[in-house]
Every structure is written in structure tokens, then in C-alpha cells.
């Protein structure tokens with residue numbers, strides 16, 4: 717059993733990314749709400765169509781650069797040999 721059960725809301729950064737789209741789909745199918753971040757509004761067009769049937773359980777927020785919005789991400793990545 718997951719630590720946080722549906723209908724909790726999950727945050728998925730880079731929601732239009734290859735892996736993230738599948739994560740979003742799985743979360744919605746499991747009954748979670750999802751707030752995804754994208755770097756610009758145009759990147760949400762396809763996602764909004766894709767997950768339209770989930771209504772207000774799927775929402776997007778524009779975060780142009782998460783390393784600026786959340787500087788701690790940069791610190792955490794700094795000690796990693798493999799990062800994107």
C-alpha cells in the first residue's frame with residue numbers, strides 16, 4: 717500500500733518529458749490528482765488533450781527553469797556524477 721493514497725495530489729516536474737508522461741498517466745489511472753510543471757505554456761497543449769478526460773484532476777503550472785525556482789535542486793545535483 718502506498719504511503720500516500722489516492723486521491724492525494726502528486727507533483728510531477730517536467731511533465732511533458734518522456735518518462736514523466738507515463739508517470740502522470742499511471743498516477744491518474746490509480747486515482748491520484750496530478751499537478752505537472754512545464755517550461756512554457758505551449759508544452760502543455762498536447763498534455764491537456766491527452767489527459768482531458770481526467771478534468772480538474774490534472775493541472776499544469778509553468779516553471780521556466782526549476783533550478784532557478786528551486787535552487788536547492790542545483791545543490792543536490794552537484795554531488796552526483798550522472799544527472800540531467
Ligand SMILES: NC(=O)c1ccc[n+]([C@@H]2O[C@H](COP(=O)([O-])OP(=O)(O)OC[C@H]3O[C@@H](n4cnc5c(N)ncnc54)[C@H](OP(=O)(O)O)[C@@H]3O)[C@@H](O)[C@H]2O)c1
Pocket residue numbers: 729730731732733734735736754755756759779780781782783800
Ligand atoms: N521516443 C522515444 O523513444 C524517446 C522520446 C523522448 C526521450 N527518450 C529518451 O528517454 C529517456 C528519458 O527521458 P526523460 O523523460 O528523462 O527526459 P525528457 O523527455 O528530456 O524530459 C525531461 C523533462 O525535464 C524538463 N526539464 C529539463 N531541464 C529542466 C529545467 N532546468 N527546469 C525545468 N524543467 C526541465 C524538460 O522540459 P523541456 O521539454 O521543456 O525541455 C522535460 O519536461 C532519455 O534517454 C531520452 O533520450 C526517448
